[in-house]
Amino acid sequence: MRILAILLGVIACLTPLGGRCAAAAAEGAPGPERSVVERLEDLEAYMNNTARSARSEAPSKIAGPGPGHNAWQMTSTALVLFMTLPGLALFYGGLVRRKNVLSVMAQCLGIAGMVTILWWVCGYSLSFAPGSPFLGGLDFAFFKGVDGGAVGQGSHWISNNVWAIFQLTFAIITPALIVGAIAERMRFPAIMLFILLWMFAVYFPLAHMVWGSDGFMGGALNARARIKALDFAGGTVVHMSSGWSALVLCLVLGKRLGFGREPMPPHSMVLCMIGTGMLWVGWYGFNAGSALAADGIAAQAFTTTTLSAATAGFVWAMSEYAFKGKPSILGFCSGIVAGLVVVTPACGFVTPNGAMLIGLLAGFVPFLACWKLKAWFGYDDALDTFGVHGVGGTLGALLTGLLASPDANPLVATVADGLLMSQIQAILLTFTLSVTATLILALAVKATLGLRVSEETETVGLDLTEHGEEGYHGA
Numbered sequence: 079m080r081i082l083a084i085l086l087g088v089i090a091c092l093t094p095l096g097g098r099c100a101a102a103a104a105e106g107a108p109g110p111e112r113s114v115v116e117r118l119e120d121l122e123a124y125m126n127n128t129a130r131s132a133r134s135e136a137p138s139k140i141a142g143p144g145p146g147h148n149a150w151q152m153t154s155t156a157l158v159l160f161m162t163l164p165g166l167a168l169f170y171g172g173l174v175r176r177k178n179v180l181s182v183m184a185q186c187l188g189i190a191g192m193v194t195i196l197w198w199v200c201g202y203s204l205s206f207a208p209g210s211p212f213l214g215g216l217d218f219a220f221f222k223g224v225d226g227g228a229v230g231q232g233s234h235w236i237s238n239n240v241w242a243i244f245q246l247t248f249a250i251i252t253p254a255l256i257v258g259a260i261a262e263r264m265r266f267p268a269i270m271l272f273i274l275l276w277m278f279a280v281y282f283p284l285a286h287m288v289w290g291s292d293g294f295m296g297g298a299l300n301a302r303a304r305i306k307a308l309d310f311a312g313g314t315v316v317h318m319s320s321g322w323s324a325l326v327l328c329l330v331l332g333k334r335l336g337f338g339r340e341p342m343p344p345h346s347m348v349l350c351m352i353g354t355g356m357l358w359v360g361w362y363g364f365n366a367g368s369a370l371a372a373d374g375i376a377a378q379a380f381t382t383t384t385l386s387a388a389t390a391g392f393v394w395a396m397s398e399y400a401f402k403g404k405p406s407i408l409g410f411c412s413g414i415v416a417g418l419v420v421v422t423p424a425c426g427f428v429t430p431n432g433a434m435l436i437g438l439l440a441g442f443v444p445f446l447a448c449w450k451l452k453a454w455f456g457y458d459d460a461l462d463t464f465g466v467h468g469v470g471g472t473l474g475a476l477l478t479g480l481l482a483s484p485d486a487n488p489l490v491a492t493v494a495d496g497l498l499m500s501q502i503q504a505i506l507l508t509f510t511l512s513v514t515a516t517l518i519l520a521l522a523v524k525a526t527l528g529l530r531v532s533e534e535t536e537t538v539g540l541d542l543t544e545h546g547e548e549g550y551h552g553a
Contacts, residue, residue, distance in 0.1 A: 116136070120139065127147065127234065127370075127373045129234050142228075146372050147235040147370070150367070151367065153363065154362075156363065158367065160359070161251055161360030161364060170183075170257065170258050170261065172347060172353060173460075174261050175342060175539070176346070179346075179549040196277055198221055201249060206231060206286065209292065211304065212283055224238045225237070233370035245285070248312060248364075252316045255317075256323055258463035259325065259464060268528060276323065279515040297500070298489040307497075308493060310423055310427055311364055314471065317474065318468065320471075321468025322509055323512045323515075325468055327520050335536050350408065350411055351410075361422075365382075365422060366383065368426065379425040382424070382428055388437070393440075393445075420470045421440070423475050423478045427482035427483070428483060432482075435481065444469050448462045448465035451465065478501055479500065479502070
């Protein structure tokens with residue numbers, strides 16, 4: 079009896095944290111009560127991050143979000159936002175010339191504001207509300223039903239509004255990655271219009287297809303998915319989409335003045351290194367946060383993320399040492415980001431040994447893409463967005479099909495048959511949508527607003543001409 083009393087006491091302690099509204103409603107109107115066994119099952123469900131007991135119609139005594147899981151999700155959300163502001167802004171800002179440092183920061187800030195508005199109006203709904211296999215409906219438009227006390231839109235124990243804002247931070251950083259390829263030469267109004275259209279044409283459909291409950295390539299999330307691919311935290315949705323779109327956009331836009339004839343070194347590797355560290359720290363929210371719980375899968379993603387990033391940073395720099403004679407800070411930073419990119423779709427599905435292999439390949443394959451591929455074809459991917467995110471995201475999606483293991487995550491067993499082919503199909507669909515939509519949108523914006531700044535503006539720098547400010551004053 080004493081043990082039973084203690085267990086009931088624990089449940090009672092959880093009640094005001096997770097189900098205050100449900101308890102108050104139950105007190106106001108008599109109804110069926112959950113049995114002691116069912117209440118214990120609910121407690122076990124919280125600890126194991128599974129659905130509450132459905133053996134009776136009585137409401138759960140802990141019907142709302144779970145405190146620990148919700149706390150980790152809010153922390154992860156802040157970490158992912160930290161990746162863009164200030165992480166990506168400083169990383170990209172350090173890599174451009176000093177006359178354009180504020181322009182890339184303004185682009186990151188502008189995208190964060192515009193995408194947030196779109197997300198509230200309809201973007202979240204088009205991404206995650208029930209709809210077709212390719213795009214969600216409007217059930218969640220203007221955040222209808224996106225409440226703190228309700229759960230289920232994202233996970234069993236995460237508040238709907240926390241889930242929505244967590245996914246918003248992904249929607250912010252994805253288009254912000256694109257600006258690295260077209261840095262120092264694209265008009266600010268043209269960037270904003272292109273990104274607005276791109277979110278509807280590429281990001282919202284991909285997010286729904288991969289992570290929506292009825293998505294076309296939802297893998298383990300949708301039993302009826304036509305393509306049963308796996309993407310734990312955004313290899314296709316975030317990195318492939320932005321990377322391949324960045325390549326197309328920079329080709330349509332054209333090269334910077336003097337590209338290939340005059341040096342264009344980063345103006346501050348100090349800012350770049352600081353931004354890299356912020357990206358790495360924030361990426362724990364990106365990857366481990368995608369477990370949607372403070373559980374063993376989150377711990378697995380946390381571990382594999384660390385191993386891949388550190389390994390890739392070292393391999394990239396040592397590859398520079400071997401081929402160029404010096405390991406640069408830029409090499410370390412680029413390798414770390416590449417390791418984070420490539421492990422993203424696989425982080426919750428692979429073992430630590432798998433993550434080490436991913437890190438080795440992430441440090442070498444994108445290095446070759448940024449060093450040789452760009453030189454061979456002569457395109458001006460200013461900050462290597464395609465080389466790191468396009469090539470890295472594609473590599474990560476492919477390696478997920480090769481290395482995903484039920485030993486790391488039991489969900490892998492449900493889609494193991496034909497997984498590699500499913501990953502290839504997801505890669506091809508993402509590539510086709512991203513490239514086709516970007517080409518059409520880029521040409522449309524070019525025909526209406528115009529894409530490029532004038533030669534005079536580009537020579538003076540975008541900070542003064544586009545934003546009326548300077549990043550630095552004095553000698």
